Amino acid sequence: MNLTVLAYVIYLAVSVTLTVWVARTLSHHGRLFLSDVLHGDEKLADAVNHLLVVGFYLVNLGFVALYLKTGDDIENARGVFEALSVKLGVVLLVLGAMHLGNVYVLNRFRRRGLSDREQFPPVDPDDTTPTAWAPEPAGA
Structure with a gap:
């Protein structure tokens, strides 16, 4: 077998294996992150996760x-x-750049979602909750 063909075979085998491993790892561990980004919507998180993997x-x-x-x-x-x-080496750098790009974009979505959630109180205010945004009690 020609050494050039042997190098092609080894390159394809290792590159495809690395790509599959990285995609599965990101999919498995990224699901929880996506669920948080999408405010706990598990079905949407699974769908987005699958689309990202594809x-x-x-x-x-x-x-x-x-x-x-x-x-x-x-x-x-x-x-x-x-x-x-x-x-x-170039394939690994591209895989890493793709991963960092995905994490960056998803983290931006997550931060936007967290700031939106912070706009509203987690519970309704009552007389025992001292907050700046709580309405004045009636008759005060």
């Missing part, structure tokens, strides 16, 4: 496919390792 797969596997080609033929084992290290 988008993650499409973008990252598309990048892996586009980045497959090498410029030169690989002629020895050293060339295989050098080509794989560059390609896998």
Whole structure:
């Protein structure tokens, strides 16, 4: 087997495996975060989580496919390792950037939701709750 083809096979196997592992990890651990962002709506959180995973797969596997080609033929084992290290390093950087981008955007939504929730008191005010926004008692 040609060493260039061997490098392609190893690159695809490792890149696809890493992409699947990262997507599953983010999906599993991101569900709770999405539920909080979406104010506890579990069905919507599951739907958004699934859509994010599909988008993650499409973008990252598309990048892996586009980045497959090498410029030169690989002629020895050293060339295989050098080509794989560059390609896998770039794939890992893209996976990390996608993850950080998703977390940034979702955190912005979460912060907006938290600030909206802070606009309203968690319980109705009564005579024993000293707050600046509590209405004056009747007859005072």
